Amino acid sequence: MIRQLSIFVENEVGSLARITTALKDNNINLRAISSFDSPEYGIMRLIADDPAKTKEVLNQLGFAVKITEVIAVELEDEPGALDNVLHILANAGISVNYIYSFVLRKNNAPLMILNMADMEVAESILVRHGVKVVGEEELH
Numbered sequence: 001m002i003r004q005l006s007i008f009v010e011n012e013v014g015s016l017a018r019i020t021t022a023l024k025d026n027n028i029n030l031r032a033i034s035s036f037d038s039p040e041y042g043i044m045r046l047i048a049d050d051p052a053k054t055k056e057v058l059n060q061l062g063f064a065v066k067i068t069e070v071i072a073v074e075l076e077d078e079p080g081a082l083d084n085v086l087h088i089l090a091n092a093g094i095s096v097n098y099i100y101s102f103v104l105r106k107n108n109a110p111l112m113i114l115n116m117a118d119m120e121v122a123e124s125i126l127v128r129h130g131v132k133v134v135g136e137e138e139l140h
Contacts, residue, residue: 001069001119002136003051007044008064011037019044019058026057032102032113047102047113069119072102072111074132082112088129089114094122 009015016035023030032047047070048054055065075081089096094116102111111134116122123133 001123002047002072002113002134003067004070004113004115005046005048005051005054005058006066006068007046007058009035009042009044011040011042015042016044018061019063022057022061023048023054026053028054028057032100032111034100045098045100068115071114071116071119071123071126072134073114073126074111074134085112085114085126085131088126088131089116089122092122092125094118094125 007019009019020030029049030046031049033044034046035042035044037043046054051067055067058065073085075085086096097115097117099115100113102113114122126133
């Protein structure tokens with residue numbers, strides 16, 4: 001599994017840039033990022049090369065940050081690859097909370113980041129069905 005950071009960000013001009021600048025200034029490399037908004041705040045989810053340092057840096061700037069585990073699955077670059085993974089989970093009765101892609105990997109297949117209520121059960125089912133689950137060590 002991979003550690004992901006969820007950052008609560010006020011919807012105001014420059015708030016996302018404050019985060020990326022802090023990461024740049026602390027030599028933290030982003031691996032994946034997504035951002036979702038509501039009227040007052042947004043949730044930025046990201047995967048960084050050093051999750052603990054990232055949380056510390058952002059906490060010092062006043063951001064609320066939570067580290068959670070997610071699953072990264074490697075997909076074949078072909079039609080239906082994601083559909084297959086989602087059907088494996090659905091057939092096992094596992095609901096996906098959210099999903100986003102992670103495509104910038106040197107010489108490797110794209111990844112999909114998935115979050116479910118029971119990550120260990122989901123990972124076990126995916127592996128049993130031949131889906132490649134990627135760990136944090138493979139992101140460096």
